[in-house]
Amino acid sequence: MLTNEELDRLATTFVQRAQDYLAGLDDVGPTIRTLSEDAYGQPLQIARIGALSGLVHLISAPPPIKVQRSASIGQRLLLIGGFAQGVAVTERLISEGQYLKATAALKQDYEFVAALGTTVRGTSKRGKPPHAKGVPSGASWIYGKLNEIAHPSKMEVLAAVLETWDAGGVRGLSPVPEFKRDTAVALYEVHVFLLLAVLVATINLFRETHPDDHELLAEARLAKSFAEKHAKLAGFVTPPPVQDSPRRAPRPARE
Numbered sequence: 001m002l003t004n005e006e007l008d009r010l011a012t013t014f015v016q017r018a019q020d021y022l023a024g025l026d027d028v029g030p031t032i033r034t035l036s037e038d039a040y041g042q043p044l045q046i047a048r049i050g051a052l053s054g055l056v057h058l059i060s061a062p063p064p065i066k067v068q069r070s071a072s073i074g075q076r077l078l079l080i081g082g083f084a085q086g087v088a089v090t091e092r093l094i095s096e097g098q099y100l101k102a103t104a105a106l107k108q109d110y111e112f113v114a115a116l117g118t119t120v121r122g123t124s125k126r127g128k129p130p131h132a133k134g135v136p137s138g139a140s141w142i143y144g145k146l147n148e149i150a151h152p153s154k155m156e157v158l159a160a161v162l163e164t165w166d167a168g169g170v171r172g173l174s175p176v177p178e179f180k181r182d183t184a185v186a187l188y189e190v191h192v193f194l195l196l197a198v199l200v201a202t203i204n205l206f207r208e209t210h211p212d213d214h215e216l217l218a219e220a221r222l223a224k225s226f227a228e229k230h231a232k233l234a235g236f237v238t239p240p241p242v243q244d245s246p247r248r249a250p251r252p253a254r255e
Contacts, residue, residue, distance in 0.1 A: 021175070028176050029096035035179045036095040040188050047231035051195045052087060054223025058202050059084055061216055064209045075119050076205050083112040083198050094187045097177030102187050107146045109194045114143075116201040142190055189236060196231070199224055 002010070037045065059080060086105060093102035203220050210216055 024176055029092075032097040032177060032179045033095045035181070036097075036184045036188070039181045039185050041234055043230040043234035044188065044192060044236060047227045047229075047234060047236065048091075048192045048195060050223050050227030050230060051192065051199045054220045054227065055080075055084060055195070055199050055202055057223060058206050058216070058220050061206070061210065061213070070208075072119055073205065073209060076116055076201070079112050079116050079119070080198060080202050080205070083109055083194075087195065090191055091188075094184060094191060097179055097184070099177075099180060099183050099187065103146045106187060106190055106194070107143065109191070110143050110146065113194055113197045113201070116198070120201070120204070142193075146190070192231065192236065196224075196227060199227070 086109065090102065090105040090109060093099075093105055199220070203217065203224065206213075206217060206220065
């Protein structure tokens with residue numbers, strides 16, 4: 001049986017080992033971020049900043065003086081707020097090499113976008129996952145790919161995304177994140193795509209809640225155009241507007 005002195009020494013060893021590992025994670029993050037930002041290119045990063053600026057501009061606005069009570073409006077405000085709170089965390093996970101955790105965060109962001117779409121259309125179901133039809137056209141494949149990466153049973157996918165080593169047929173995992181250029185860029189593009197989709201949905205919402213605040217809406221539209229311009233410079237396809245209803249013929253494009 002160990003003495004109290006031996007237990008104290010072990011405790012000190014355990015604490016130091018854990019602290020050294022956590023410090024190593026903190027140290028590698030900025031290095032991976034530098035490589036990630038170089039890989040993204042400036043236009044795509046500027047597109048993100050523009051979209052985020054437009055979103056912050058709207059959600060920071062004073063509440064409307066008078067607006068008709070609507071469950072849809074309240075639900076959409078909650079979804080937009082939930083998305084906005086996680087924007088910085090999601091970007092950090094991607095840019096600092098935490099790709100598996102990033103895919104889980106992006107899956108939730110995707111579900112926020114899908115829920116915004118189904119809420120507008122009136123097809124959301126209480127307690128049920130949002131339907132993929134709620135996301136912008138052509139984006140339904142994103143969820144399947146994110147799910148494939150994040151699911152712990154997909155060993156071959158995990159090995160491709162994470163840094164691994166192979167010694168005599170025994171495969172192991174690097175204890176710290178490693179930069180994966182293609183993975184980082186792909187996840188960052190999804191992040192920007194979803195951010196732009198939420199901005200579009202927020203502009204549409206604020207057209208309902210602040211119809212007479214032309215200055216507020218004009219600046220948000222300007223930020224959206226700025227973001228889309230730089231996304232296109234990056235060779236990136238921006239999301240179309242979320243339509244009001246799948247049952248009616250498409251309406252003219254809204255902001």
